[in-house]
Amino acid sequence: DIQMTQSPSSLxxxxxxxxxxxxxxxxxxxxxxxxxxxxxxxxxxxxxxxASSLQSGVPSRFSGSGSGTDFTLTISSLQPEDFATYYCQQxxxxxxxxxxxxxxxxx
Amino acid sequence: xxxxxxxxxGLVQPGGSLRLSxxxxxxxxxxxxMHWVRQAPGKGLVWVSRIxxxxxxxxxxxxxxxxxxxxxxxxxxxxxLQMNSLRAEDTAVYYCARELTGDRRFDYWGQGTLxxxxx
Numbered sequence: 001d002i003q004m005t006q007s008p009s010s011l012x013x014x015x016x017x018x019x020x021x022x023x024x025x026x027x028x029x030x031x032x033x034x035x036x037x038x039x040x041x042x043x044x045x046x047x048x049x050x051a052s053s054l055q056s057g058v059p060s061r062f063s064g065s066g067s068g069t070d071f072t073l074t075i076s077s078l079q080p081e082d083f084a085t086y087y088c089q090q091x092x093x094x095x096x097x098x099x100x101x102x103x104x105x106x107x
Numbered sequence: 108x109x110x111x112x113x114x115x116x117g118l119v120q121p122g123g124s125l126r127l128s129x130x131x132x133x134x135x136x137x138x139x140x141m142h143w144v145r146q147a148p149g150k151g152l153v154w155v156s157r158i159x160x161x162x163x164x165x166x167x168x169x170x171x172x173x174x175x176x177x178x179x180x181x182x183x184x185x186x187x188l189q190m191n192s193l194r195a196e197d198t199a200v201y202y203c204a205r206e207l208t209g210d211r212r213f214d215y216w217g218q219g220t221l222x223x224x225x226x
Contacts, residue, residue, distance in 0.1 A: 036213070038152075043217060046213060053210075055212070091206075091210065095168055096154045096157070096213075097154060098152040100151050
């Protein structure tokens with residue numbers, strides 16, 4: 001199974017900050033990497049797919065990059081509604097493993 | 108509008124069984140692979156199981172293989188997860204999710220149903 005490792009596990013930031021979350025796969029997954037946002041008590045929502053493609057309806061302050069084993073999710077200017085937990089997921093093979101999550105909190 | 112609505116969760120004793128359902132609307136279920144993902148209280152997302160479009164191929168996480176069975180009724184646009192021999196560590200919110208063909212993103216998720224395994 002492919003292991004996904006996110007860093008950091010938690011992050012404190014302020015509104016307007018630029019934030020980057022990283023995700024590393026245990027083997028090459030090409031560009032088969034998705035990012036999800038989850039708010040408390042809610043289902044995850046897709047933000048980025050295929051490493052860098054923005055899901056319809058997602059604000060352009062979210063962006064993704066990377067290929068192979070190393071990936072990043074960047075939020076260019078944090079908004080109050082962005083404080084949530086973020087997960088990466090590989091879609092290269094089954095099982096479709098997730099990272100452990102990064103909790104983004106208000107500083 | 109695409110919707111996925113889970114049901115069937117609840118409190119069950121260790122060793123018991125439950126069947127979860129995921130009712131799909133706004134799209135034709137037969138065109139998509141479907142997944143179950145779970146989340147234990149305060150923990151992260153864990154992939155559980157996957158079924159292909161016509162139900163002929165399934166996969167399971169090691170932790171549930173041999174105890175859980177995924178199935179689908181495309182005629183009635185419903186996905187299922189039969190859970191047997193339940194353990195305390197199966198306690199979680201269970202989500203169904205649709206996988207898009209091609210880039211294999213999970214583009215729609217249900218709201219989740221809580222399964223609690225406790226005596």
